[in-house]
Amino acid sequence: MSNRATTLSRRAALALPALLLARPAAALILPERVSQGSLVTGRADPGTRVTFEGRNLRVSPDGLFVFGLKRDAEPQATLTITAPNGHREERRITVTPREWDIQRLEGLPGRMVTPDAEALARIRAEQERLNAARRTNTATPHFAEGLEWPTRGRISGVYGSQRILNGQPRAPHLGLDVAVPTGTPLAAAATGRVTLAGDLYFTGNTLLIEHGHGVTTLYAHMSRLDVREGEAVSRGQVIGASGATGRVTGPHLHLALFWLATPVDPRPLLP
């Protein structure tokens, strides 16, 4: 399809002399319209350079690339495309706004809503670890196969909700909650490598797995971790079990999806 697009624009340029001044557009497959909080994949001719928000995206040998839009992304996203022949152009994508739920949770321990100084120091150190793990950006695009459910259950929390914890406004919920009993085996949503395995203040026993091009899944509140940092895991492999560790009102899996540091909605990638 990309070759055909190139051929067509070259043919058009030959047929209409006025268009000779306009160089052929880079062949690019990209959705024209996406939603806030989306993971967006595109395809370009091999050797194309693609930049989003000043960052060079990894483009696989067959032209696949990916980037993520924030929950509060502006109505338009701009990509800069540089073809192998050096021709550069900008592509704009319309970003559809979404409506976010409001989620109120009561009965959380006070230290989980307003951590003390000691806890804040721990949270900051953990944030550094999380950021380092999410910077991982490897070559094989395992994410392109889509995700599979780590476990099935009632969806008790969705991406993007505005959160009011014990009556106090807090950061939005940037993952998907699946209510399952403690001890339920959890499977890796896609093939990849474990970039973080540890016990964190808010998310309890937590695993991060990178699936190529900086796309990472996060599994939180687990009762048990069966894999270690650096370990390769395959899609569907049991990586541990669900639980109620960290900031929770009951046992569930919190599943999050990131493009580098940007949290995106995992739901559209799940069956």
Ligand SMILES: [Zn+2]
């Ligand atoms: Zn959650």
